[in-house]
Amino acid sequence: MSAGLNWDDLRFFLAVAEAGSLSAASSVLKVNTTTVLRRVASLEDSLGARLFDRSRSGYRLTPRGERLLAQLAPVDQRLSALTRDFVADENEADAVVRVMAGEAVASAMLAPRLPGFRDEHPELHLEIVAEPSLTGPAPSAGAPGGSMKDIDVAIRFARPTQGNVIVRKIGDMAYGLYASRAYTAVRGVPREPGRLEGHQVIGFAVSESPLGPVWWMSRAEQGASVVIRSNAVGVRAEAARQGLGLAALPCIVGDRDPMLVRVGEPEDVGALELWLVTHNDTAHVGRVRDAMDFVVACAKEARSALMGEGAVAGEPAGAGANDDQAAVTAAE
Known part of the structure; x- marks a missing residue:
């Protein structure tokens, strides 16, 4: 991971990618939509790439966003499995x-x-x-x-x-x-x-x-x-x-x-x-x-x-x- 990337920003990105909207992601993360939007924007600035297309129907991953999700998904799965093993x-x-x-x-x-x-x-x-x-x-x-x-x-x-x-x-x-x-x-x-x-x-x-x-x-x-x-x-x-x-x-x-x-x-x-x-x-x-x-x-x-x-x-x-x-x- 680049020193310029923040894991919390990646966590917010995953939540929006999975939920499909800012409001749904904010509900999962228990924060307001402004915080989710700010975190996603911070990640896009760090990467110099647009990760989502915004529309009335929600947030859809761009090709760059799909590439990032493909890289993060296995890591996220392993961390989640580790947590479940302990509980x-x-x-x-x-x-x-x-x-x-x-x-x-x-x-x-x-x-x-x-x-x-x-x-x-x-x-x-x-x-x-x-x-x-x-x-x-x-x-x-x-x-x-x-x-x-x-x-x-x-x-x-x-x-x-x-x-x-x-x-x-x-x-x-x-x-x-x-x-x-x-x-x-x-x-x-x-x-x-x-x-x-x-x-x-x-x-x-x-x-x-x-x-x-x-x-x-x-x-x-x-x-x-x-x-x-x-x-x-x-x-x-x-x-x-x-x-x-x-x-x-x-x-x-x-x-x-x-x-x-x-x-x-x-x-x-x-x-x-x-x-x-x-x-x-x-x-x-x-x-x-x-x-x-x-x-x-x-x-x-x-x-x-x-x-x-x-x-x-x-x-x-x-x-x-x-x-x-x-x-x-x-x-x-």
């Missing part, structure tokens, strides 16, 4: 397991089943890190396993293709199109799927994405009036409740909300895959295995709700949803 003692009196998931998965799929987990494993302290973004945690293009350094188990919406991680598909999470009854009483419902002209829309904050629901909405909203955008499921759901417009939401969220009506079906809007990800070097640890088993069980029990089965378009959300009555096997 992975499953006989610790106060064992902590950290699970990362998207906001909707954490609140609607995992949280309702926490009492049972607590009863079975009173010795474990479960920490659920809920990502408010529309996609939840997903690996960036060059990041090995995504932002997994301080996380034992993660549920991602894209399959990691790099890094020393174990992955398993545990199901899918369907999206539907939702609105309040007050909104549909005034403006009606879309006449055909994917054509929202003349309607008000609550859009995603990121319009360019390979993820199905985001791709669908970016095209369906053409000709519509986009009144607000947000990367948070909770914000879009509340905006829909307040009658601001049509919102694409996970069915497990929208179908349970008595203030919302489903006006667009999952087969039109699309779904996200659910991938269970954990570190290969700690997957054998008892507390991590317990957390993985918990997540898999939650996905199985919630499969019907995740897929939006039972709800009928045009009826109040929750009226016909078969919440989680049958424990069925999730997709492998």
Whole structure:
């Protein structure tokens, strides 16, 4: 490493590369966005190279940034593995397991089943890190396993293709199109799927994405009036409740909300895959295995709700949803 380089600057660079935005990186590092921006700028000045392209959709690595990440990633992995080796003692009196998931998965799929987990494993302290973004945690293009350094188990919406991680598909999470009854009483419902002209829309904050629901909405909203955008499921759901417009939401969220009506079906809007990800070097640890088993069980029990089965378009959300009555096997 050059004497002119600061390891802290490199740490901030890794966080932005993995998270894809200043705000997400600041949340991981527990600092404000100004500090992250200053650190990244300091590193770019030291190297005399631009490392990120800035856009509305976030921070994307430049070719020079990708080269730097490729050099740093193995070092970062080794340091993270060393840390995990020292804290992975499953006989610790106060064992902590950290699970990362998207906001909707954490609140609607995992949280309702926490009492049972607590009863079975009173010795474990479960920490659920809920990502408010529309996609939840997903690996960036060059990041090995995504932002997994301080996380034992993660549920991602894209399959990691790099890094020393174990992955398993545990199901899918369907999206539907939702609105309040007050909104549909005034403006009606879309006449055909994917054509929202003349309607008000609550859009995603990121319009360019390979993820199905985001791709669908970016095209369906053409000709519509986009009144607000947000990367948070909770914000879009509340905006829909307040009658601001049509919102694409996970069915497990929208179908349970008595203030919302489903006006667009999952087969039109699309779904996200659910991938269970954990570190290969700690997957054998008892507390991590317990957390993985918990997540898999939650996905199985919630499969019907995740897929939006039972709800009928045009009826109040929750009226016909078969919440989680049958424990069925999730997709492998």
